[in-house]
Amino acid sequence: MSLIDLMSMAKPEKESMRKVLAKLGRSEFIDCFQCLKCTSGCTALKLLELKPHEIMKLVRLGFVNELAASEIIWTCATCLKCVQRCPQKGSPYHVIMALRNLAVEREAKVPEAYLKAVSQILENGLSQTIQKITTRKMETFDRTSLKLPKISAPKESFQTVFLKALEEKQE
Amino acid sequence: MKMAVFWGCRILTSQYAYEMSVRQVFPKLGVELVDLREATCCGGPVKSINAFAADYLAARALALANLTGLTDLLVPCNRCHFTISEAKHRMEINERLRLRIGELLKEDGLEYDPNINIWHVIDLLHDAVGLEKIKETVKKPFKGLELASHTGCQIIRYSDLGRVDDAENPRKLDELINVLGAETVDYSEKLDCCGAVLTYSHQDAALSLAGSKIKALQGLNVDALVVCCPACQMMFDSEQKDAGTAVGAKLDLPVLYYTQLLGLALDIEAEKLGLHLNQSLVDKLLTKLPA
Numbered sequence: 441m442s443l444i445d446l447m448s449m450a451k452p453e454k455e456s457m458r459k460v461l462a463k464l465g466r467s468e469f470i471d472c473f474q475c476l477k478c479t480s481g482c483t484a485l486k487l488l489e490l491k492p493h494e495i496m497k498l499v500r501l502g503f504v505n506e507l508a509a510s511e512i513i514w515t516c517a518t519c520l521k522c523v524q525r526c527p528q529k530g531s532p533y534h535v536i537m538a539l540r541n542l543a544v545e546r547e548a549k550v551p552e553a554y555l556k557a558v559s560q561i562l563e564n565g566l567s568q569t570i571q572k573i574t575t576r577k578m579e580t581f582d583r584t585s586l587k588l589p590k591i592s593a594p595k596e597s598f599q600t601v602f603l604k605a606l607e608e609k610q611e
Numbered sequence: 612m613k614m615a616v617f618w619g620c621r622i623l624t625s626q627y628a629y630e631m632s633v634r635q636v637f638p639k640l641g642v643e644l645v646d647l648r649e650a651t652c653c654g655g656p657v658k659s660i661n662a663f664a665a666d667y668l669a670a671r672a673l674a675l676a677n678l679t680g681l682t683d684l685l686v687p688c689n690r691c692h693f694t695i696s697e698a699k700h701r702m703e704i705n706e707r708l709r710l711r712i713g714e715l716l717k718e719d720g721l722e723y724d725p726n727i728n729i730w731h732v733i734d735l736l737h738d739a740v741g742l743e744k745i746k747e748t749v750k751k752p753f754k755g756l757e758l759a760s761h762t763g764c765q766i767i768r769y770s771d772l773g774r775v776d777d778a779e780n781p782r783k784l785d786e787l788i789n790v791l792g793a794e795t796v797d798y799s800e801k802l803d804c805c806g807a808v809l810t811y812s813h814q815d816a817a818l819s820l821a822g823s824k825i826k827a828l829q830g831l832n833v834d835a836l837v838v839c840c841p842a843c844q845m846m847f848d849s850e851q852k853d854a855g856t857a858v859g860a861k862l863d864l865p866v867l868y869y870t871q872l873l874g875l876a877l878d879i880e881a882e883k884l885g886l887h888l889n890q891s892l893v894d895k896l897l898t899k900l901p902a
Binding site: 463465514516517519523524531537544550554555558566567568571573576583586588591592593595597598600601602605 | 620621623624625627630631646648649650651652655656657658659660661662663664667668693705711715716718719720764765768769770778779802803804806808809810811812813816817819820885887888889890892894
């Protein structure tokens with residue numbers, strides 16, 4: 441007999457569970473006893489309905505494919521309270537990050553801004569573009585007019601090696 | 612004291628006031644800062660995409676610091692500080708990761724050094740420079756100011772990495788404010804997150820988080836909110852107007868970096884501290900300062 445989610449007919453899947461464990465660098469999942477310390481303090485609970493304890497349970501039961509394809513894993517605000525407070529050192533944040541990495545590998549839908557950040561890093565080393573600032577008095581400033589030193593871009597080899605790091609097979 | 616400084620992306624590309632005020636205040640307290648040879652990302656946003664590549668970027672930051680020959684690195688951004696500290700921790704406990712990253716760095720002509728101490732503005736000022744030294748250096752102590760502190764999330768969590776202050780009751784930023792002569796308030800939203808990371812995926816929720824916190828602080832009639840992270844400043848200061856729209860409130864709370872506040876107490880001109888770049892109404896605060 442095996443487990444099945446009657447709402448979606450999803451079944452637990454061992455291989456995906458193994459992948460998440462490998463990303464977490466663990467040999468087995470921690471014993472989450474659903475104390476809800478993570479969810480009760482979660483920054484994304486009220487506005488985005490992120491419930492880390494449910495993610496912990498679903499991963500443990502093997503519904504990893506469903507989570508990796510879900511938008512819910514992209515609602516974490518990275519405040520790290522769950523890592524700090526979990527009495528079992530289960531760290532839902534790290535489970536969510538492992539699921540995000542898995543989603544990227546499977547080419548699931550990923551928020552555009554993350555992909556843009558990576559392509560900008562490849563381009564010039566920084567994840568953001570240089571902005572001009574308009575002040576409260578409607579004057580415009582940039583690094584030069586603020587007398588800040590010029591930004592020194594990385595050498596050419598940076599791009600090649602960073603690309604290699606991105607393509608490295610993750611386990 | 613001489614140390615390298617890793618600015619990260621947000622400070623170098625938009626949060627210029629933090630860079631200006633850090634460059635102004637530290638030399639006055641006997642800390643000389645040395646820029647790294649190259650400006651690159653710490654790997655923070657890459658964590659969600661590919662943890663290994665993120666760790667590589669973080670290790671690269673430490674390798675660049677290594678080139679300066681200095682053993683201390685100041686990382687003024689909370690997120691960069693977390694990303695680099697976590698990568699360092701992971702490489703300590705995972706030899707295979709450390710070796711593989713070491714190989715990649717070698718291809719880029721760099722070498723990873725695990726012995727670099729990572730500092731943030733908060734612990735550098737509070738623990739290394741020290742409150743006494745700051746007190747002695749202050750030229751224009753504040754009087755009658757009531758301020759709120761926001762230390763942020765990633766600089767205090769999670770404790771296994773060794774963070775700069777207590778995860779549930781951070782006090783150092785308050786103490787640093789108090790030593791300048793200003794009072795600080797304790798408020799129930801103190802640990803609430805600014806929401807900056809959510810701008811990558813849920814802009815409205817991010818603005819609501821920032822707006823709710825400022826709204827609560829306005830209710831307490833504080834003179835200003837003091838932060839120490841470019842992402843928090845972006846949400847509470849640069850985006851304050853939109854955050855107000857998100858929570859249906861008119862927000863007009865002055866928000867500034869601790870290094871700007873410290874600079875004012877050291878009698879550095881407001882413009883040199885980048886106070887003209889703050890989008891919130893810091894003029895309201897400036898008029899309350901001693902002449």
